[in-house]
Amino acid sequence: MRFFQLLACLLLTLRLTAQEAPPLRLVACEGKAQGTYYIVKYLSADTTSLQPRIDSLFEVIDKSLSLYRPGSLINIFNATGSVQMDEHMKAVVEKAVLTSKATRGIFDITVKPLVYLWGFGVTKPSFKGIPPQDSIRKALSYVGYRYLKINGNRLTAIKKHTEIDCNGIAQGYTVDVLGKFLEQQGIRNYLVDVGGELCAKGMNQQHKTWRIGIERPAPGDTAYEPIQGLVQLPDKGIATSGNYRRFFDQGRTRFAHTIDPVTGMALHNHIISVTVIARDCFTADAFDNPLILMGVEKGLQFIAQHPEYDLEALYIYKAADGTISEACSNGFRKYME
Numbered sequence: 001m002r003f004f005q006l007l008a009c010l011l012l013t014l015r016l017t018a019q020e021a022p023p024l025r026l027v028a029c030e031g032k033a034q035g036t037y038y039i040v041k042y043l044s045a046d047t048t049s050l051q052p053r054i055d056s057l058f059e060v061i062d063k064s065l066s067l068y069r070p071g072s073l074i075n076i077f078n079a080t081g082s083v084q085m086d087e088h089m090k091a092v093v094e095k096a097v098l099t100s101k102a103t104r105g106i107f108d109i110t111v112k113p114l115v116y117l118w119g120f121g122v123t124k125p126s127f128k129g130i131p132p133q134d135s136i137r138k139a140l141s142y143v144g145y146r147y148l149k150i151n152g153n154r155l156t157a158i159k160k161h162t163e164i165d166c167n168g169i170a171q172g173y174t175v176d177v178l179g180k181f182l183e184q185q186g187i188r189n190y191l192v193d194v195g196g197e198l199c200a201k202g203m204n205q206q207h208k209t210w211r212i213g214i215e216r217p218a219p220g221d222t223a224y225e226p227i228q229g230l231v232q233l234p235d236k237g238i239a240t241s242g243n244y245r246r247f248f249d250q251g252r253t254r255f256a257h258t259i260d261p262v263t264g265m266a267l268h269n270h271i272i273s274v275t276v277i278a279r280d281c282f283t284a285d286a287f288d289n290p291l292i293l294m295g296v297e298k299g300l301q302f303i304a305q306h307p308e309y310d311l312e313a314l315y316i317y318k319a320a321d322g323t324i325s326e327a328c329s330n331g332f333r334k335y336m337e
Helices: 002-020 051-065 073-080 086-101 110-118 133-140 172-185 281-294 295-306
Strands: 024-033 036-044 082-084 147-151 154-157 192-195 197-201 211-215 228-232 235-242 247-250 255-256 271-278 313-316 324-328
Touching: 002 235, 024 051, 024 197, 036 051, 036 172, 051 086, 051 172, 073 082, 082 147, 086 110, 086 154, 110 133, 110 192, 110 271, 172 192, 172 197, 172 281, 197 281, 211 235, 235 281, 255 324, 271 281, 295 313, 295 324
Parallel strands: none
Antiparallel strands: 024 036, 036 192, 082 154, 147 154, 192 197, 197 235, 211 228, 235 271, 247 255, 271 313, 313 324
């Protein structure tokens, strides 16, 4: 009898606790950072905005990795060839080197001289259009992740004039940092979006998996204008690389801001975009650029041959007849609506 009395008391306590628990409400923070927008949505009983603390995190990461910020750690390295890294720079550089090894140099943060040469950097070259071949060859001589030496927290360039540009991976890292910050506040349901690179955890306010829009040109269209497609994002990260944001056209060829560190050429293949889903946004962002440079066939083959990275990808590309087509890895469609 005493057991049943205790059980009844326990059930009553649990019922009262559930009744007293405040409801979770949707809180949204929006702003501008890292040259783009950010949107952070989360469910919390405490509706006090976390935006000031979120902005502070962006500030800390910019002091480490922003090429636009005078005195940032990355600018110190590029000016002197050596720097004592903080935790943010070290995490990004180490991940970048691992990705370079995995892709055999198709991803390489030492691509900075080429990015600037093609006119996609902080400063612009004196000419417009395709750079001279001798300039490309000269810039290529400074490019190579093997020219970076990591010794503890110290990053050193072992070849003079080697510089780094982490823009191809830093936003994905930032997204995950913001996600971890939210979890440290006891938040278990959230969506973080920094310039189109996203991560999601838990459920939205409708108690469903977070759904996001991706830029997805309609199949059969002959234009480059993207429309929205919906993707479910269950505790994953997603990143997109495309040729429809930063580019220039010369003749009938479009040259995009993604630079091949092996050939020194700006992206000018038939790929319009690749959207990558991975276990976290950091990983998705690290692989979206190399996958777009690989192209559809080699990119999908890379994903199939490297299950350890847990990647799925959707390619949008221009077919031989000029229409827009799609191709994706085996597991990507399960996220699509």
